[in-house]
Every structure is written in structure tokens, then in C-alpha cells.
Amino acid sequence: MGIDVKSFIRNSFNKLAQPVNAAPFVSFRIVFGFLMAFSALRFVLLGWIEDHYTEPLFHFHYYGFDWIHAVSASWLYMIHILMILASIGIMTGYLFRVSSILLFLCFTYTELIDLTYYLNHYYFVSLICFWLMFIPTVDKHQKIPAWSIFIIKFQLTLVYLYAGLAKINYDWLIEALPLKIWLPAHDDLFLIGPLLTLPATAYVFSWFGMLYDCSIAFLLMYKPTRPFAYITVIVFHALTGFLFQIGVFPLVMIGATIIFFSDTWHENILKRIKALPLIKEVFVFSSSRDVKTKSIFSFALFKTFFVAYLLFQILFPWRYLLYPGNLFWTEEGYRFSWRVMLMEKAGDATFYVKDSKTGREGIVDNREFLNAHQEKQMSFQPDMILQFAHFLGEHYQRKGVNQPEVRAEVYVTLNARPSKLLIDPNKNLMLEKDTWKHKSWILAD
Amino acid sequence: MNLTEIKSSLLRITSILLVLFVAACEKNEPGIDDSSFDRKAMLEFYADEMIVPAYSQTLSQIEDLQSKAQAFTALPDSLSLINIQQSWKSAIISWQEACAFNFGPAGEDGLRKSLPEEIATFPVSTSKVEDFVGSGNFNLNDFNRDARGFFAIEYLIFDETRSISELVQRFSEENRKSYLNALVENLKTRLMQVRDSWTSSYRSEFVNNAGTDAGSSTSMLYNEFVKSYEGAKNFKLGLPLGLRPGQTSVDATLCEALYSGYSFNIIKKHFEVMENIWRGGENELGFRAYLKQVTGGDALIATTESQINLIHNALDAISDQTPMKDEILINAAPYISLHTELQKNTKNFKSDLSSLIGIAITYSSGDGD
The missing domain is CATH 1.20.120 (Four Helix Bundle (Hemerythrin (Met), subunit A))
Known part of the structure; x- marks a missing residue:
């Protein structure tokens, strides 16, 4: 073999430890902090603390995180205020380390409260916040170790590339689904509205979306294509932002991708920012000390973790290959894999609770326990169906039903196909456990 | 990949896209109109042919109920009782036409619940109703929604455990008469607010939010x-x-x-x-x-x-x-x-x-x- 693996690794580590111009990181940090503050404030003002966390009687937990619970509304407000303050800390660079730890903990905690609200971009934000905790302070020479910028670019590249690869499937490319469903619903959009009802538009959007996601990170890395690519980023995300209810995600991506620009570009931008009034008084751009930027990366443990993280990020999204059946139908291995806006799926789940002593079976009104959002998400995702079944079983046991058996009749429609049973309607779900293993009670697509 | 390769693959992708675009256009050319749906027209239909007529119809049934209630309470007898019972049946059937549009003026708003909760809560708390009748003290804006509305009225004017004459006899009580009339009036007011809101401003808000x-x-x-x-x-x-x-x-x-x-x-x-x-x-x-x-x-x-x-x-x-x-x-x-x-x-x-x-x-x- 021509490649000497050992020296490749050693060279890579050396490169990653090298101090580089910190300007791209500094402007990234400013934009990211700003957007996080905005996003947390928006969340509070929309009343989502109540809607998402305190009003529902039941929360769907993430696998392995059933020990996370929603605290009271006043604590949640405190946490969001802390989040906003921490975001401002990230933006200004003031108390950066404390801010980054606070932001990671607060943000990740709130995300883990209820699986219903899982969004890929929240996962992305959590990962970025995680790394901000370790990224060293910019030293007095305006330097930062190369890995700090590398890890952010790596994550962004992976988000786009995997989102693009996921679009290479029959429905997306050949049937232009789900865009054929989604686009006509927006025929009232200014100027382009009428175009959206044409099937051809759905094809163009589908193919462009796939090519865009697969290539954009690379076009941003390559200097000659970068300005054009960034314009595409703005247009693409602005368009999807107008079309779909995706919150701050377009802004986060438009903001985050600036990290791909060159050192000089960022230095120019920062120069302009510094020229603004008050900025110099409030913002901390670098430490006055000569920070040993190499320190954390010189630990073998950290290096091992770093490599493990990269491998995990690259491999984990492919875990679906280990499960039988159609991923879009079973959703086994669907999350945490950058599959975004990929399918139109909806279900109707009816739960039956049977008293195993008397044999009497009752029908559950889901809305007695779940809000509309929770019910919608639960109705087509097997692991959530299982969680809700267990909740119902325990709830009705307390209400005096003897050893409840819980089964569910779940009809799911995927990309406008007639709805079909998702799981075995006769399976007593109380006897099933959520594991990494394939759920044999999911019916074939 | 060198530059020529990139160029040629870009060319290939573009031509695939072009072919797809043309193919999609051709296939759907005759039916372009088919793929668009006039949602505003649909909303106009719902507003003008269903929602507003349903509220108006229900309101006029309630007005009939009110005149029958006034006649009955003025002179309680078996005929006037049967009249108000018939009128109630027509009104409750009419209400079914109007009971599903609980947004905007009929939706929840602060302390106000949705229209069906406000005027059609069941089961009725007969003890509350009898308390209010007994004391003559009641407030139709409080949380006792199970003591007013269609089904509280129903409770007052129907009772199969009593003969018609016994039921008429009960309405010698002035408080019972005034509670019945107050409930009907309250029903009318609630319906009228919703109907008037639709006929004045809400209709255009509704059809334009398309x-x-x-x-x-x-x-x-x-x-x-x-x-x-x-x-x-x-x-x-x-x-x-x-x-x-x-x-x-x-x-x-x-x-x-x-x-x-x-x-x-x-x-x-x-x-x-x-x-x-x-x-x-x-x-x-x-x-x-x-x-x-x-x-x-x-x-x-x-x-x-x-x-x-x-x-x-x-x-x-x-x-x-x-x-x-x-x-x-x-x-x-x-x-x-x-x-x-x-x-x-x-x-x-x-x-x-x-x-x-x-x-x-x-x-x-x-x-x-």
C-alpha cells in the first residue's frame, strides 16, 4: 500500500493541532451566539415552554434518557433566560467558557425532555454547543488550533452531504414525492405560487435539492465556487424557510456556513464589526494572554475521543442498514442521521386497553393525554407508539384495570400512498421492550 | 476529478434535469389546471353555503324556541309545553349543522370556551340547575356550563318520569320560569354574537386566510x-x-x-x-x-x-x-x-x-x- 496509515494519522494530528487564524471561528461564534439567543427568546415568546413542556401530561423520552424530566414552568423560564444569557456570552466572547458549558447543558436538557420535538437542527446545535465547551480561547496572536474550525466544518459538511445522500431514493427523484404534495399547498406564495402547482416544479426542486445538499459543502470549500455557492445557500434556505414551517433552521444554516469563507474575508468582516460603536467595549475578541492553544489536543485521551467522534458521526447514520425493511416505513435508525424533510408521513393510532381478568377492552382517547403535536408524531413512529402503550398500561393499572394488555391499530400513510397497518394490531405491547434490536411487530411496508 | 471531468459530469446532470423537466411538462401539459386547487373558492363555499347559513338557521330556531318559551311561561299548559318541546328538538337538530366550526368567533378565547362547550355541555348537573331554580340566584357567565345551554333547557322541559300535567305544574314556580327564559336568552345571545361576527367582519378574514x-x-x-x-x-x-x-x-x-x-x-x-x-x-x-x-x-x-x-x-x-x-x-x-x-x-x-x-x-x- 502506498499510504502509510501511521504517518497519515500523525500528520493529521499535527495539522489539527497547528495554530491557525481564529477569524473564521470568531465570526462564526458571534453569529451562532446571536442566533441561539434569538431562537431561545422566540421559543419563550411563542409560549412553547407551556405548550411543549409543562402542559402535556406525558412526555416521550429519548432512548436511554428516561431519567430526564420536565421541571416546573418557572424553572424552565429560568433555564431559558440562562440560555439567552449564555448565548450572548458566546456572541460577545464574555465568560466564553462558562457560557458554552451553560448553553450546552441548558439546550441539551430542554431538547431531551420530549422526543416529539426532535429536529435534526436541534441535534446539530447540541453538537456544536458540545464542541464550543472544548474549543480553546483565542490567544493574543488571534490564533486558535486548527481542529476547532475543522470540527465545525466537518459537522456542517456531514449534515449537508448525508441530507443529500438520503434524497437519492425512488420516491424523491422519480416520483418527486413528497414535494409533489408539499409544493402545491403553497400556491398562494408571492410570485412563484402558481409555479408550485406544476408537477415539473416538484421534479426540479427534488433534483436541485438533492444535488445542492450533496455538493454545497464542497462548493463552499473550493474558493472559485464559494461566492456562487453561498448565494445558493441563501436562496435555498430562504425558499425552504418561506415554504415550510421549519423555524430558525434556515437562519442557522445561512449563519453557520460563513465559516467556510477565507481568513481574510473574516478579518475584513471583523474589522467592520469592531468599527461599530460600543463593540470594543462589550465584545472580547481574544485573550490578552498567550494561551497554550495546543494543550487540550495534546492529551491522548482527547485525541482518541476526537477520532471516535468523527467515526461515530460518519458511521451512526448508516446503522439503518442493519435493520430489515424499508427505513422510511419502520424508522429504525432514522433519527440522528440528517434525514430532513424527506417524506410525508401521517398516521392514526387507536389504542385498546384490555383488562386481562375481565376481558373487557376499552378504547383510548389519545387527546386525553397528548397534545396535537405529540399525537401527530407518535402516530407513525413505532418507538413512540410503544412508549405511549406502556404509559397507558401503567396509567390504567393504577385506575384499577387488572394487568392491562395494550394493543394499537395504527394506520399510516407514507408519501400519499393509501394508509396501511404499521404494526401488528394484536400484539400486546406491554410485553415488548424498546431496544436496539429490530421490532418484529412492525409490519412490512 | 479534474476540471474537464467536473465539467462533463455537470453537463450530464444538467441534461438529465432538462430531460426530466421536459418529460414532466409533456406528461402533464393537458392537465395543468388539474393540479391547482382554488382554496379561496372552497373557503367561500364553506363560509357562504355552510357556516353562515348554519348559524343563521340555528339562530332562527332559537328565536322560535324563545317565543315558545315565552308563551309557555306566560301560560303553562300541556299544549304550550309540547310546542316548546317540539321547538327544542328542531333547534338541537339545527345546531348540529353549526357545531363543527369552532374557530374565530366560535373558538376558545381567554375565559370563553368553544361554542359547543358554552352552549351544549352534557351531562347536565341537575342539582346545580335545581339550586339555581330554588335560589333564583345565578350567573350565566361563570364556570357552571353544565347548568346552562341546550341540555339544561332540555332538562327543564322534558322529564319522562313525570306526566305532562305534572311537568306543567312544576312551572307554577316563578323561578323556574325565569331560569328557563334566561337560559334561552343566553343561548340566543351566544349564537347571535357568533353569527354577527361572521356576517360583519370575520367572513372576509376567513376567506382571505387561504x-x-x-x-x-x-x-x-x-x-x-x-x-x-x-x-x-x-x-x-x-x-x-x-x-x-x-x-x-x-x-x-x-x-x-x-x-x-x-x-x-x-x-x-x-x-x-x-x-x-x-x-x-x-x-x-x-x-x-x-x-x-x-x-x-x-x-x-x-x-x-x-x-x-x-x-x-x-x-x-x-x-x-x-x-x-x-x-x-x-x-x-x-x-x-x-x-x-x-x-x-x-x-x-x-x-x-x-x-x-x-x-x-x-x-x-x-x-x-
Whole structure:
């Protein structure tokens, strides 16, 4: 073999430890902090603390995180205020380390409260916040170790590339689904509205979306294509932002991708920012000390973790290959894999609770326990169906039903196909456990 | 990859795209109009042909009820009692036409609950009603929604345990007369507020909010339609039939319209209204027409219509000769099978419909790239 693996690794580590111009990181940090503050404030003002966390009687937990619970509304407000303050800390660079730890903990905690609200971009934000905790302070020479910028670019590249690869499937490319469903619903959009009802538009959007996601990170890395690519980023995300209810995600991506620009570009931008009034008084751009930027990366443990993280990020999204059946139908291995806006799926789940002593079976009104959002998400995702079944079983046991058996009749429609049973309607779900293993009670697509 | 390779692959991709574009255009050229649906026209239809007429119709039935109540309380006798009972039956049937549009003026707003909760709560708390009658002290804006509205009125004017003359006799009590008149007046006021709001400003707000996002008229209409459908199934049938987990038997006291024996007529009418909303009247200008324009819509229409037929069969198998509260104690099976058929149709009206039309049901739903 021509490649000497050992020296490749050693060279890579050396490169990653090298101090580089910190300007791209500094402007990234400013934009990211700003957007996080905005996003947390928006969340509070929309009343989502109540809607998402305190009003529902039941929360769907993430696998392995059933020990996370929603605290009271006043604590949640405190946490969001802390989040906003921490975001401002990230933006200004003031108390950066404390801010980054606070932001990671607060943000990740709130995300883990209820699986219903899982969004890929929240996962992305959590990962970025995680790394901000370790990224060293910019030293007095305006330097930062190369890995700090590398890890952010790596994550962004992976988000786009995997989102693009996921679009290479029959429905997306050949049937232009789900865009054929989604686009006509927006025929009232200014100027382009009428175009959206044409099937051809759905094809163009589908193919462009796939090519865009697969290539954009690379076009941003390559200097000659970068300005054009960034314009595409703005247009693409602005368009999807107008079309779909995706919150701050377009802004986060438009903001985050600036990290791909060159050192000089960022230095120019920062120069302009510094020229603004008050900025110099409030913002901390670098430490006055000569920070040993190499320190954390010189630990073998950290290096091992770093490599493990990269491998995990690259491999984990492919875990679906280990499960039988159609991923879009079973959703086994669907999350945490950058599959975004990929399918139109909806279900109707009816739960039956049977008293195993008397044999009497009752029908559950889901809305007695779940809000509309929770019910919608639960109705087509097997692991959530299982969680809700267990909740119902325990709830009705307390209400005096003897050893409840819980089964569910779940009809799911995927990309406008007639709805079909998702799981075995006769399976007593109380006897099933959520594991990494394939759920044999999911019916074939 | 060198530059020429990149260029050639770009060229290849562009030509694939071009071919696809042309192919897609050609295939759909004759039917371009088919793919667009005039949502505003649909909303205008719902507003002008269904919602506003339903409120107006119900209001005039309530005005009739009021005149009958005034006649009855002025001179309580068996004839005037039968008149007000008949009028109540017409009004409650008319109300079914109007009970599913609970957004905007009929929606929740602060302390105000949705219109059906405000005027059609059941079961009625007879003890509260008797307390209010006894004391003559009552406030129709408090939380005692189970002591007013259609079914509190029903309780006052129907009572099968008493003969007609006994019932007339009870209305020698002045407080009972004034409570009855106050309840009817309150009903009229609530309906009038909603109707007037629709005829003055809300109609244009409704038809012009023609998007599909959460909070759009189509989304609100759909949400309330589903809620009303599921409410009929769960509360008008499921609860009295004892079909909830934890219930161990039929509970006839949970029937809607317990005193008039009119429960089944109301349920039947409620479903017919649901079907009519889905179809969009005789000319089928509603959700059904919308479905005809979207991918997968024809298949869903076929599934829905065959299930609707099964529901009609189940409805036809129930006789309205015996009141529901008595019938379900003897033979609940026909009612249970009606519930089952309605249950089977839920997905057609709910998840399948919204998924195909592409309307956002809730705020903050959706994931994005």
C-alpha cells in the first residue's frame, strides 16, 4: 500500500493541532451566539415552554434518557433566560467558557425532555454547543488550533452531504414525492405560487435539492465556487424557510456556513464589526494572554475521543442498514442521521386497553393525554407508539384495570400512498421492550 | 476529478434535469389546471353555503324556541309545553349543522370556551340547575356550563318520569320560569354574537386566510372538523357505551339529550353534517373536491366513501323508536357497531386527509433542511 496509515494519522494530528487564524471561528461564534439567543427568546415568546413542556401530561423520552424530566414552568423560564444569557456570552466572547458549558447543558436538557420535538437542527446545535465547551480561547496572536474550525466544518459538511445522500431514493427523484404534495399547498406564495402547482416544479426542486445538499459543502470549500455557492445557500434556505414551517433552521444554516469563507474575508468582516460603536467595549475578541492553544489536543485521551467522534458521526447514520425493511416505513435508525424533510408521513393510532381478568377492552382517547403535536408524531413512529402503550398500561393499572394488555391499530400513510397497518394490531405491547434490536411487530411496508 | 471531468459530469446532470423537466411538462401539459386547487373558492363555499347559513338557521330556531318559551311561561299548559318541546328538538337538530366550526368567533378565547362547550355541555348537573331554580340566584357567565345551554333547557322541559300535567305544574314556580327564559336568552345571545361576527367582519378574514400553514382557515376548519367528528364518536357514543378503558359497563346517564330521548336523532344528524362538510354540499365543493386535485386523492375518496356507506348501514340498523339510554341497556350491539364503523373512518377524515392535502395541523411541526 502506498499510504502509510501511521504517518497519515500523525500528520493529521499535527495539522489539527497547528495554530491557525481564529477569524473564521470568531465570526462564526458571534453569529451562532446571536442566533441561539434569538431562537431561545422566540421559543419563550411563542409560549412553547407551556405548550411543549409543562402542559402535556406525558412526555416521550429519548432512548436511554428516561431519567430526564420536565421541571416546573418557572424553572424552565429560568433555564431559558440562562440560555439567552449564555448565548450572548458566546456572541460577545464574555465568560466564553462558562457560557458554552451553560448553553450546552441548558439546550441539551430542554431538547431531551420530549422526543416529539426532535429536529435534526436541534441535534446539530447540541453538537456544536458540545464542541464550543472544548474549543480553546483565542490567544493574543488571534490564533486558535486548527481542529476547532475543522470540527465545525466537518459537522456542517456531514449534515449537508448525508441530507443529500438520503434524497437519492425512488420516491424523491422519480416520483418527486413528497414535494409533489408539499409544493402545491403553497400556491398562494408571492410570485412563484402558481409555479408550485406544476408537477415539473416538484421534479426540479427534488433534483436541485438533492444535488445542492450533496455538493454545497464542497462548493463552499473550493474558493472559485464559494461566492456562487453561498448565494445558493441563501436562496435555498430562504425558499425552504418561506415554504415550510421549519423555524430558525434556515437562519442557522445561512449563519453557520460563513465559516467556510477565507481568513481574510473574516478579518475584513471583523474589522467592520469592531468599527461599530460600543463593540470594543462589550465584545472580547481574544485573550490578552498567550494561551497554550495546543494543550487540550495534546492529551491522548482527547485525541482518541476526537477520532471516535468523527467515526461515530460518519458511521451512526448508516446503522439503518442493519435493520430489515424499508427505513422510511419502520424508522429504525432514522433519527440522528440528517434525514430532513424527506417524506410525508401521517398516521392514526387507536389504542385498546384490555383488562386481562375481565376481558373487557376499552378504547383510548389519545387527546386525553397528548397534545396535537405529540399525537401527530407518535402516530407513525413505532418507538413512540410503544412508549405511549406502556404509559397507558401503567396509567390504567393504577385506575384499577387488572394487568392491562395494550394493543394499537395504527394506520399510516407514507408519501400519499393509501394508509396501511404499521404494526401488528394484536400484539400486546406491554410485553415488548424498546431496544436496539429490530421490532418484529412492525409490519412490512 | 479534474476540471474537464467536473465539467462533463455537470453537463450530464444538467441534461438529465432538462430531460426530466421536459418529460414532466409533456406528461402533464393537458392537465395543468388539474393540479391547482382554488382554496379561496372552497373557503367561500364553506363560509357562504355552510357556516353562515348554519348559524343563521340555528339562530332562527332559537328565536322560535324563545317565543315558545315565552308563551309557555306566560301560560303553562300541556299544549304550550309540547310546542316548546317540539321547538327544542328542531333547534338541537339545527345546531348540529353549526357545531363543527369552532374557530374565530366560535373558538376558545381567554375565559370563553368553544361554542359547543358554552352552549351544549352534557351531562347536565341537575342539582346545580335545581339550586339555581330554588335560589333564583345565578350567573350565566361563570364556570357552571353544565347548568346552562341546550341540555339544561332540555332538562327543564322534558322529564319522562313525570306526566305532562305534572311537568306543567312544576312551572307554577316563578323561578323556574325565569331560569328557563334566561337560559334561552343566553343561548340566543351566544349564537347571535357568533353569527354577527361572521356576517360583519370575520367572513372576509376567513376567506382571505387561504394558505395551508398552521392557523390558516383550511387548517382551522380541518382541525375543528376532525375534533367534532371524534367528539361525536368518543363522547356521544363511546362514553355512554362504556367503551373507555376503566369503564366496566354501559353508563346510560352519560347520553347526550338524556331527557328528551332524542340522542340517536342527534348523533345521526351530527354524522350527516360531518359527511356533508367532507363532501362540501350537493355540488361537492369541500374537502372531497380538494382531494380530487391532489396525489393519491382518488384512492382516498374511494376508501372514504365505502366506509361512509358502512356507517350509513350501521345508522340504519338502529331504530329511533326506543331512546338510546334505554336501548343500550338492552342491546348495545348496534350502537357499538356504529362506533366501530365511525372509528374505522377516523383515519380517512384525519391523518390521510391532512397528509394528502399537505396542511399543517400544528404550529412548530415539521423538520427542515
